[in-house]
Amino acid sequence: MANDESWLDRFVNKLHKKPKPWFKYFGAYILVPIWARLTPVKRLPGGARPAIQPGDNVQSMMNLIMPLKRENRSPIGRAKAALAIAENRDQIFAGLDNVGTVHFARFVIVNDNICMFSFYDGDFTNYIRDFIATIGGAFNDVVKLVEGGDALIPCEENVEAFIQWIHEHDLYQVPDTPTDFLRDQEDLNGDKAVSPVNDDLTLLPRKLVLQLRANANVSLGSGYRAYPGFSVAQVRKKLELGW
Amino acid sequence: MINLADLQGNILRGYTKKPHVRYLILEVAEPGAARRWLADSVSGRNGVPQITSGDWGKNKPDTCFNIGLTYEGLRALGTPSASLKMFPNEFVEGMTARAVKLGDVGRSAPEKWPAPFNEPKRIHLIATIYAEKVEQLDVDQERALTDVKAFKLLDTREGYNFPGDFVHFGYRDNITQPRFEGVPDSQRYPDRQPKAPLGTVLLGHPTNLEGLMWRVPEPAELGHNGTFNAFRVLKQDVAGFERYLDHAAFYLFVHPKGGELLPHGDEEKIGKGPSRHTALREIVAANLCGRWRDGTPLALSADAPDPNENLTNFDYVGVGDARCPHGAHIRRCNPRGGQIVQRIANNSRRLVRRGVPYGPPYDPANPYDPAKPYDGDEPERGLLGNFIGASLGAQFEAMSCDWLNLGLQDPRITGSNDPISGTNDPGTSWFDLPLKSGGTIRLPGFPEFVSTRGGAYMFLPSLAAIQYLADLR
Ligand code: HEM
Numbered sequence: 001m002a003n004d005e006s007w008l009d010r011f012v013n014k015l016h017k018k019p020k021p022w023f024k025y026f027g028a029y030i031l032v033p034i035w036a037r038l039t040p041v042k043r044l045p046g047g048a049r050p051a052i053q054p055g056d057n058v059q060s061m062m063n064l065i066m067p068l069k070r071e072n073r074s075p076i077g078r079a080k081a082a083l084a085i086a087e088n089r090d091q092i093f094a095g096l097d098n099v100g101t102v103h104f105a106r107f108v109i110v111n112d113n114i115c116m117f118s119f120y121d122g123d124f125t126n127y128i129r130d131f132i133a134t135i136g137g138a139f140n141d142v143v144k145l146v147e148g149g150d151a152l153i154p155c156e157e158n159v160e161a162f163i164q165w166i167h168e169h170d171l172y173q174v175p176d177t178p179t180d181f182l183r184d185q186e187d188l189n190g191d192k193a194v195s196p197v198n199d200d201l202t203l204l205p206r207k208l209v210l211q212l213r214a215n216a217n218v219s220l221g222s223g224y225r226a227y228p229g230f231s232v233a234q235v236r237k238k239l240e241l242g243w
Numbered sequence: 244m245i246n247l248a249d250l251q252g253n254i255l256r257g258y259t260k261k262p263h264v265r266y267l268i269l270e271v272a273e274p275g276a277a278r279r280w281l282a283d284s285v286s287g288r289n290g291v292p293q294i295t296s297g298d299w300g301k302n303k304p305d306t307c308f309n310i311g312l313t314y315e316g317l318r319a320l321g322t323p324s325a326s327l328k329m330f331p332n333e334f335v336e337g338m339t340a341r342a343v344k345l346g347d348v349g350r351s352a353p354e355k356w357p358a359p360f361n362e363p364k365r366i367h368l369i370a371t372i373y374a375e376k377v378e379q380l381d382v383d384q385e386r387a388l389t390d391v392k393a394f395k396l397l398d399t400r401e402g403y404n405f406p407g408d409f410v411h412f413g414y415r416d417n418i419t420q421p422r423f424e425g426v427p428d429s430q431r432y433p434d435r436q437p438k439a440p441l442g443t444v445l446l447g448h449p450t451n452l453e454g455l456m457w458r459v460p461e462p463a464e465l466g467h468n469g470t471f472n473a474f475r476v477l478k479q480d481v482a483g484f485e486r487y488l489d490h491a492a493f494y495l496f497v498h499p500k501g502g503e504l505l506p507h508g509d510e511e512k513i514g515k516g517p518s519r520h521t522a523l524r525e526i527v528a529a530n531l532c533g534r535w536r537d538g539t540p541l542a543l544s545a546d547a548p549d550p551n552e553n554l555t556n557f558d559y560v561g562v563g564d565a566r567c568p569h570g571a572h573i574r575r576c577n578p579r580g581g582q583i584v585q586r587i588a589n590n591s592r593r594l595v596r597r598g599v600p601y602g603p604p605y606d607p608a609n610p611y612d613p614a615k616p617y618d619g620d621e622p623e624r625g626l627l628g629n630f631i632g633a634s635l636g637a638q639f640e641a642m643s644c645d646w647l648n649l650g651l652q653d654p655r656i657t658g659s660n661d662p663i664s665g666t667n668d669p670g671t672s673w674f675d676l677p678l679k680s681g682g683t684i685r686l687p688g689f690p691e692f693v694s695t696r697g698g699a700y701m702f703l704p705s706l707a708a709i710q711y712l713a714d715l716r
Contacts, residue, residue, distance in 0.1 A: 049343075050343045050344050050644065051343075052343060052348050053671070054644065054649040054665075054666055055649060055658040055660075055671070057644070057645075057649055057651075058649075058651075058657070098586045098587055099585065099586075099587070100583075100584040100585050100586055101584060101585060101651060121651055122645040122651040123344065123640070123641065123645050125636055125640075125641075126585075126641045126645055129452075129455075129636070129637055129641075130585055130588060132455065133452040133453065133454070133587050133591075134587055136454065136455075156454045156455050157455075158458070159455055159456070159457065159458070159637075160331045160332065160457065160458050160636075161458070163636075164332060230657075231584070231651060231654060231657045232584070233584040233651075233653070233657065234654040234657055236654070237655075243584060243654055
């Protein structure tokens with residue numbers, strides 16, 4: 001593990017203050033890998049963090065990125081994914097209605113990943129569990145096209161593993177504040193900060209670099225809203241749509 | 244039909260005739276000796292108290308004895324890692340890792356828990372003794388701890404069921420429990436809710452969520468017929484609660500719609516004499532819980548407590564819906580057949596509750612001193628609660644984070660927390676009292692009456708599982 005005094009640290013501190021073009025390459029392809037070996041950083045789990053004030057736990061964001069199986073990384077594979085969603089369209093609508101806590105969900109294919117982005121209220125595991133109970137079949141149709149998905153089907157009989165898998169494929173939401181980011185790292189490492197170096201906020205960018213190596217895809221922040229959060233049912237009730 | 248002899252007795256039975264309860268909080272000293280102890284606890288040999296099963300045969304046991312294991316406990320006993328991996332995440336992580344979800348923040352945060360809960364990884368096994376008399380607890384404790392090589396006693400917690408099943412805050416508790424399919428109906432107060440599938444409380448059986456099964460840790464002897472328990476030490480600020488009722492009563496006394504809650508002249512109906520203030524206090528207390536303090540459900544009798552009223556035969560539809568506040572404790576915990584946001588979740592988050600008060604009863608004849616802002620001089624008192632269900636995540640945690648706190652199940656309470664046991668902050672908390680006219684009176688300023696002082700997620704193994712663990716090498 002690196003400490004304050006190591007040559008590498010001093011070197012990096014200097015460089016990242018005065019970046020030079022060659023450093024970009026050196027940094028990305030040589031330095032960061034060495035550094036990551038010296039200071040291993042675990043992948044941070046995905047998804048929204050529950051708020052301390054329970055009332056704030058509405059309109060949380062899920063950014064689920066599921067890599068298609070190797071054999072599906074082709075126009076045909078992507079078409080299969082598109083069909084899996086289209087064929088389950090009615091089920092998905094009925095599911096959203098019955099689960100009652102999802103504002104909206106959308107499916108996107110990006111670079112051979114099938115992605116599901118949604119905004120939901122309350123606890124993440126409750127949301128996924130209720131979804132499995134309501135439209136597990138639709139999930140099965142999607143997940144069977146995805147790497148690592150076979151072990152989870154049928155999701156109705158692998159509820160815990162399925163929720164865990166989704167959690168792992170949900171993007172880490174990089175907090176907007178350094179203290180929150182450090183807290184996430186500390187939580188993951190158990191106990192409190194590992195070394196004084198890790199606590200030093202001036203070195204945050206380095207920790208962020210290493211974290212973004214461990215979590216290559218992330219969400220920046222946890223979504224920004226133009227108005228305070230309301231639950232689906234609050235909106236529906238207010239608009240007299242029934243809830 | 245389930246084989247009751249394979250289940251630990253405290254899962255389906257309340258041991259109501261054994262009001263004294265002591266929890267021995269234990270750490271495995273030597274795994275070999277601890278496993279021998281487990282074998283003895285199944286057979287009742289070598290002085291170790293015998294585990295009480297769900298089948299008592301003809302002889303009622305004098306005392307009852309049951310155990311729960313934490314994840315660390317299973318590990319310390321040598322459970323193979325392939326089996327350990329099959330336990331659900333929340334159990335593996337343990338209660339302290341789930342603090343934010345459970346509302347264990349601020350003064351309830353695990354960092355503030357006293358010993359032995361400040362070192363959660365050392366808590367391996369919690370043995371519970373239930374007896375008619377305190378002396379019997381002492382005898383069984385000594386028997387349980389004779390072999391010092393097996394377990395180290397970290398600490399104990401002790402409670403006593405007050406006569407009439409009253410708990411601190413003065414409510415009658417221990418009324419509602421789920422009834423289960425395939426189990427002889429032994430509940431004291433059968434109700435009209437659908438019977439819960441056995442998988443609500445035992446691993447390896449169908450659950451209430453159609454087609455969903457919880458993972459059963461293998462081998463089958465280990466997981467099958469086991470269940471999970473959230474053990475919670477919940478401190479209750481009784482003086483603060485009574486003080487709040489006073490404030491609320493004053494507030495309603497002068498509230499322009501207060502007369503709708505309690506028509507003038509009806510004070511004595513509440514059963515606490517002619518004082519309007521006292522009657523209003525009781526009305527507030529009843530609304531917060533959903534039951535009058537004597538247990539009468541508001542859904543059946545909203546105007547006054549009625550000792551002749553049925554205790555459980557109600558639902559939150561029709562008149563029952565209008566009479567009981569949406570945010571009342573028992574309605575948040577169990578919305579029964581009433582309308583909720585998560586339509587498929589009605590009846591799916593039910594829990595078996597085994598709670599016992601600790602600390603001396605609060606003496607209303609010698610009430611708090613209003614000049615003292617806090618109950619610093621009051622002895623600690625509260626509830627040693629056990630919330631039992633086959634999935635901690637789908638039942639205890641789901642209830643805690645989305646229903647008790649947040650109030651996601653009904654848009655009329657979303658954003659508020661349970662008035663009795665929620666993570667409340669006087670600056671933001673509120674509770675709506677329903678009025679007959681259809682409106683509500685909003686009560687503000689709820690402090691946190693209940694704070695967490697410890698707890699652990701436990702696995703309650705079947706008798707076959709205890710034997711399996713005893714046989715590990
Ligand atoms: C010290 C804190 C608490 C107190 C004083 C308390 C008090 C009560 C009382 C008086 C009742 C009504 C009696 C009955 O129906 O049997 C009740 C019911 C219930 N409570 Fe609590 N409670 C507390 C904490 C909790 C917590 C933390 C949970 C769950 C996470 C919970 C879950 C329930 C459930 C499920 C019911 C039964 C509701 C029904 O089925 O109608 N309670 N509680």
